[in-house]
Amino acid sequence: MADPLLITLLPSADVDLGRWLLSHYEISYTERPHAPIFHVLALKSWGVGADDYPLFVRGGDKFGGIEKLLPELEAAAPAALKLLPDPDQNPAQYKQVDELQHYARWKMGSDVVNWSYWNLLKYKSVVWPSITTQVPVYEKLTCLVAFRVVRALMYRGLKLDQSVANASLDRIHQGWDKFDALLSDGREYLVGDRLSFADLALATSGGPMILAQGYHGMLPNHALCPVFMQQTYQELRQRPTGRFIQRIYDQYRLPQLLCV
Numbered sequence: 001m002a003d004p005l006l007i008t009l010l011p012s013a014d015v016d017l018g019r020w021l022l023s024h025y026e027i028s029y030t031e032r033p034h035a036p037i038f039h040v041l042a043l044k045s046w047g048v049g050a051d052d053y054p055l056f057v058r059g060g061d062k063f064g065g066i067e068k069l070l071p072e073l074e075a076a077a078p079a080a081l082k083l084l085p086d087p088d089q090n091p092a093q094y095k096q097v098d099e100l101q102h103y104a105r106w107k108m109g110s111d112v113v114n115w116s117y118w119n120l121l122k123y124k125s126v127v128w129p130s131i132t133t134q135v136p137v138y139e140k141l142t143c144l145v146a147f148r149v150v151r152a153l154m155y156r157g158l159k160l161d162q163s164v165a166n167a168s169l170d171r172i173h174q175g176w177d178k179f180d181a182l183l184s185d186g187r188e189y190l191v192g193d194r195l196s197f198a199d200l201a202l203a204t205s206g207g208p209m210i211l212a213q214g215y216h217g218m219l220p221n222h223a224l225c226p227v228f229m230q231q232t233y234q235e236l237r238q239r240p241t242g243r244f245i246q247r248i249y250d251q252y253r254l255p256q257l258l259c260v
Contacts, residue, residue, distance in 0.1 A: 003030045004058035007046060009039040011130040011217035013109055014066050017204040018054035019216050021066075023254050024200075025073045025081055029056070035131050035139040036154055066105075070197065083197040096191045101201035108175035109205035111168035116208055117158060118165035119229055121151045126225055129218045169232070172209060179206075179241040195252055202241075203248040210237040214249035 006022065008015040010033040022029050034042045040050045043064070048055055052064025056072075063069045074084055085093040120127045124147050131150075132140045143150055155161075179202065182190060190198040207215045211222050211233050222230060236242045 003028050004056060005029065006031045007039075007042055007053065007055040007057065008033045009036060009053055010034070010133060010135070011208075011219070012053065013112065013204045013208065013217075014105065015054045016207065016215055016217045017066055017105075017200060018056065018069055020200055020204065020253060021070060021073055021083075022056075024083070024252070025077050027073070031134075033134050035135045035143050035150070037150055038135070038139045038142075083195065083200065085192065085196070093192050093196075097196045097198040100190055100198040103175070103178070104198070104202040104205045108172060111171045111175070112205060112208055114158060114160055114168040115165050115172060117154060118160045118162070118168075119226070120220060121154060123224075123226065126220045130220060133218045172236075175206075176236060176239055176241045179244070180239055183240045183244055195248075199248050200252075203245045206236075206241065206245045207249070209233065210242045210245055212246055212249050214253040 004027070006015075006018060006029045008018070008031055019031070032042070039053060043050055043052055043055060046055055046057065046062060048062060048064040052068075054065070054069070056063040056069050063072050070083075074082060077083075085097060087094040120130075132143055179190075189195060190202065203212070204215070206212075208217075208219055209232070211219045222233060225233070237246070
């Protein structure tokens with residue numbers, strides 16, 4: 001039987017979270033990455049919505065997005081691999097994990113997307129591996145000859161401009177402040193005494209802001225990024241939250257090639 005499929009937008013933080021979940025739960029799969037804009041067409045061809053990525057296809061079942069994928073994988077996982085506290089036995093920890101993952105992914109993570117895309121898309125050579133690695137040839141060719149069009153569509157779709165990017169960076173620093181404060185007591189994990197979904201959510205959502213080693217979405221080469229971005233990456237990497245993110249990758253992300 002063929003491996004399940006993971007349909008992706010290559011650099012997305014939630015896509016890297018999906019890859020990590022599958023690896024954590026010891027599920028083999030084949031990834032089919034798509035370039036920005038084209039990923040929407042690919043998702044529609046599978047009969048799901050534009051935001052239903054990563055899309056996990058196994059047999060006749062389709063699970064679009066982390067909110068559908070996580071419960072499916074968690075329900076079948078042995079106790080040693082579970083990432084969510086039991087909501088009946090430990091409701092307080094379950095609530096804390098849910099609140100922290102939501103903040104990391106949907107609040108701070110959205111700002112990471114805004115700041116990163118606004119700045120990186122100005123430099124085609126820098127962002128090229130992130131948007132075209134292992135995508136279909138026709139998608140790569142289209143991006144090659146119509147990169148400015150793709151960029152304009154992305155800016156328009158995400159409603160990006162310099163003021164949005166500036167405000168997003170301010171909120172990213174606020175997010176770092178929040179997690180720095182939480183980690184100030186020396187805890188090993190965000191919640192409780194074992195790895196949880198909150199840890200993976202913070203690692204993947206914050207990973208692009210430190211160019212985390214182990215992130216599988218082809219993050220840009222630090223040396224090729226503009227100096228002001230290098231300075232931001234370096235500053236955030238050295239803070240407690242940045243060090244926490246890299247440690248979670250180092251300890252819990254198994255070495256893995258892009259599964260295409």
